Amino acid sequence: MYVPTFDDVRRAHARIYPWIHRTPVLASDTLDRMSGARLFFKCENLQKAGAFKVRGASNAVFSLDDEQAERGVATHSSGNHALSLSYAAACRGTPCTVIMPRTASRAKMRAVTGYGGEIVTCEPSLAAREAALNNLVERTGASFVHPYNDHRVIAGQATCVRELLDDSGQLDAVVAPIGGGGMISGTALSLATIAPDTRIYAAEPANADDAHRSLKAGHIIEDDAPDTVADGLRVSLRELTWHFVRRHVSDILLTTEEEIIDAMRLVWERMKIVIEPSSAVAVAVVLKHPDIFRDRRVGIILTGGNVDMYRLPWVDR
Amino acid sequence: MYVPTFDDVRRAHARIYPWIHRTPVLASDTLDRMSGARLFFKCENLQKAGAFKVRGASNAVFSLDDEQAERGVATHSSGNHALSLSYAAACRGTPCTVIMPRTASRAKMRAVTGYGGEIVTCEPSLAAREAALNNLVERTGASFVHPYNDHRVIAGQATCVRELLDDSGQLDAVVAPIGGGGMISGTALSLATIAPDTRIYAAEPANADDAHRSLKAGHIIEDDAPDTVADGLRVSLRELTWHFVRRHVSDILLTTEEEIIDAMRLVWERMKIVIEPSSAVAVAVVLKHPDIFRDRRVGIILTGGNVDMYRLPWVDR
Known part of the structure; x- marks a missing residue:
């Protein structure tokens, strides 16, 4: 198993730069007020093909x-x-x-x-x-090209938090959703070099909490057909992402389906941007845990914006 | 009737700068391809309080x-x-x-x-x-403070296209929706000084075409209770906005309700941003008129993003 290094991230960034957007980092007074934190939203929903992937x-x-x-x-x-x-x-x-x-x-x-x-x-x-x-x-x-258990893929995802920190400056914590763990692994890979004191929190639906249970158990546990609105997070960790998760993630925070949907609608309404349910999982845990995030500078990775506009979860439920 | 000047715009910009967002100008490969034009979207949906107003x-x-x-x-x-x-x-x-x-x-x-x-x-x-x-x-x-028939209001709205041109560079045309005409008047006021060759197109729902009929008739015609999904555009011109519209607007282009709704959903789906129906009117006319806009550099003012997420027009219709 080859474990990518920050040199791989640098090379990846130079390689992919012409083909991706340098996505903006947005702020929101409303969400700052609601969370008590200073939030920096890395908008991968505005990325090419609609996602950090x-x-x-x-x-x-x-x-x-x-x-x-x-x-x-x-x-x-x-x-x-x-x-x-x-x-x-x-x-x-x-x-x-x-x-x-x-x-x-x-x-x-x-x-x-x-x-x-x-x-x-x-x-x-x-x-x-x-x-x-x-x-x-x-x-x-x-x-x-595996969706996440691939060192080239993880080195690519790692470029995201590097841009985020460039724009936000120092952060106390970065929060990203976790499914197979590709984004969290890339985040860990970059932060270990450029900001080793920044804590990494993964956000996971309680209905698909295999990564949470894996971290507690100390080995990979796979979910059996999890049912969550955050359809990007239904997959399980694999050996390479597990390598990063077990070493670098401070905690994996869980949310209910209702919290995910409320956070999604909140971001649409107040920030006027379209995010998919998986992204909303990260927003939801920050709103749910003022004990962890209050008065902190917190980066949130909005991972994607691909949504079926005819099937919005707050309309359908 | 006091008609504001570009000096009023400069003063307005200095005055309001601390209280508003410098909103981004976004591009979209997809919409460029569909329109055949090079489009620059001034995102007032991301403005404070959700609109250019x-x-x-x-x-x-x-x-x-x-x-x-x-x-x-x-x-x-x-x-x-x-x-x-x-x-x-x-x-x-x-x-x-x-x-x-x-x-x-x-x-x-x-x-x-x-x-x-x-x-x-x-x-x-x-x-x-x-x-x-x-x-x-x-x-x-x-x-x-009248919503639009007020020289202070028009000078304020005029700051929007000034920022747009700063970011986009020279434009062949600017397209904005028209209701009472505040944004179009402000746009005309600024462009007359900073880019007198840039053409101004107003976009209006066919179901609320009072400004279109006014321009053809040469005097203000008021609509009687127009029915359009673009609820921000149901009002009529007044003397000060009519002053700018009759002198500076190249044409007022009309759209059907269906075109408005399709354009709104398209922007949400492809650009991942939330715009309200009034903004979509401007997008719809550009897609509808390749005869006018093809191969041109076109600014589109996305005027606002305040939408009731429980009443989306493509779901309800």
């Missing part, structure tokens, strides 16, 4: 040598990694194939093909997904 | 002498001017009273009182509104 995906795609690039990239994802890898591959002119469960949303599928990605559908099971992926890689020689 | 309101409030300020300000509005005047008055520590029809939305009323404004409700008729306002002004000596 494009950082890791671009780093992986542009790390390939020409021969590898010609054979293409492949992944399995029904979410933002699928969009992001398709976008990054299109930037390089590399073929991209995404294995998606046939139950994935039409909107996400349209977005993937809109970026030029090819979709191979499979049954919605782990076994079917892996069989389809192996088959594809064997047939085409494509490079597999 | 705070510029004019602040300029009016901070133009008062101390004795006037002590007696307070008053207005009639069921929309963003009510919020903005309440906000600006609170910044100065000035009492603010807003005459609102008793049918106004609870959300807007809460926002006004949230900023410290006092609400006097009246029957939803012009006569009742004016009687309530006159009564108030007589009783308290408060200064009336």
Whole structure:
């Protein structure tokens, strides 16, 4: 297992810079007042393809040598990694194939093909997904880019908190949502070098609390089909992200579904920006824990903004 | 009738600068591709109190002498001017009273009182509104700040396009929605001095096309209770805004309700920002008229982002 270093982050940043947005860091008087903290929102919802995932995906795609690039990239994802890898591959002119469960949303599928990605559908099971992926890689020689358990991906995600600190100055804490742990791992990787005293809090839905339970248990625990509105956070830690989480995360804070939805609507209403439920998980834990964050300078990573506008959770529930 | 000059704009800008956000100018590859133009979005939806109206309101409030300020300000509005005047008055520590029809939305009323404004409700008729306002002004000596037919307000709104051009560089055209004409008048006032060759297009719902008909007829025509989702644009021109509109506006372009709603959802989905229907009117006309805007550098003023998240027009219709 190769563990990426801050030198990898520097190289990643130089590599992906032309292909990503330098996203803004926003403030909100209202949320500062509600939380008692001074908040700095890193707006990856305004990122290319609508999510931070494009950082890791671009780093992986542009790390390939020409021969590898010609054979293409492949992944399995029904979410933002699928969009992001398709976008990054299109930037390089590399073929991209995404294995998606046939139950994935039409909107996400349209977005993937809109970026030029090819979709191979499979049954919605782990076994079917892996069989389809192996088959594809064997047939085409494509490079597999895992959504998070990949050192190139983690080094790419690590560029996000580096930009955040550049814009915010010193922070007491950074809060980001945790699913597979790619963003948290990248955050830990960068902060360990540039701001080792900044504490890292992961935010997780109570309905998908496998990372929380893993941290308490001291080993990876996988969730069995968690049910949460934060659909980007339904996956589990893997060995490389576990490496960072267990060493660098101060705590994993949990939220209810209602708190997630309220925080999401609050950000839309007051900050006038569109965030997806996964991002709202980080906002929700900061509002829930004034004991931890009051009077602190806190960075919050708003990880993405890809939302089906016809299925808003506060309207549907 | 005093017609404000660009010197008034300069003074307004210096006066209101501490109380407003310098809002960003955003770009969108997707909307550029769809329109064939190069678009620059001035994001007044991210402005204090959620709308550009705070510029004019602040300029009016901070133009008062101390004795006037002590007696307070008053207005009639069921929309963003009510919020903005309440906000600006609170910044100065000035009492603010807003005459609102008793049918106004609870959300807007809460926002006004949230900023410290006092609400006097009246029957939803012009006569009742004016009687309530006159009564108030007589009783308290408060200064009336009209939502748009006021030279201080127009000079304040004029600061918006000045910032836009600072950030975008030269533009072939600027597009803004038109209701009472405050933003369009301010835009004309600034551009006449700093960019006289930049064309000005007003965007109006076909269901509330009084400004369009006024421009064609050569005199002010008032609409009788127009019905449009763009609730900020239901009011009519008045003498001071008509002065600017008739002299400086190249054309007033119309959109259907469906086009407005589609443009609004498109901006939320692709740009990940929350805009209100009135703002979407300007986006809709640019998408509708490639004949006018293709290959041009076009500024679009996104005028506000105050939306009831429980009543989204694409969900309700």
